[in-house]
Amino acid sequence: MARTLHTTMPHRDRYLFVCINRRAPDDPKGSCAAKGSEEVVKELKAELARLGAKRAVRACSTSCLDLCESGVSIVVEPDHVAYGRVTLADVPEIARAAAEGTIVERLVVQDGRRRGGAGGEGGAAS
Helix, strand or coil, rough: CCCCCCCCCCCCEEEEECCCCCCCCCCCCCCCCCHHHHHHHHHHHHHHHHHHCCCEEEEEEEEECCCHHHHCCEEEEEECCEEECHHHHHHHHHHHHHCCCCHHHHEEEEEEHHHHHHCCCCCCCC
């Protein structure tokens, strides 16, 4: 008889989903990985650890977030906000904001807070 394992999934207050999708170099959409997202997610994890925020905030790599035109992209949940044009220089500010439960407004390219939810089409908000 198979043994059933009962575990509790760790809960975080905030999740940072970092696109690390990689496309062919000649793809017109480009890809976040080619723009440095793999380093961004590594540095985010390290910065969250430095801040002592690993239990409250989790940085996760993910595939395409349909925000290709926005450069390196991060979706912040449960805030329903997407950051775009993220660089390594932005990592400390993003990590600090996530730990504090705030948003880095200058990086927001899509904002579900203003629509009252996560719905809506892909692409940048106007």
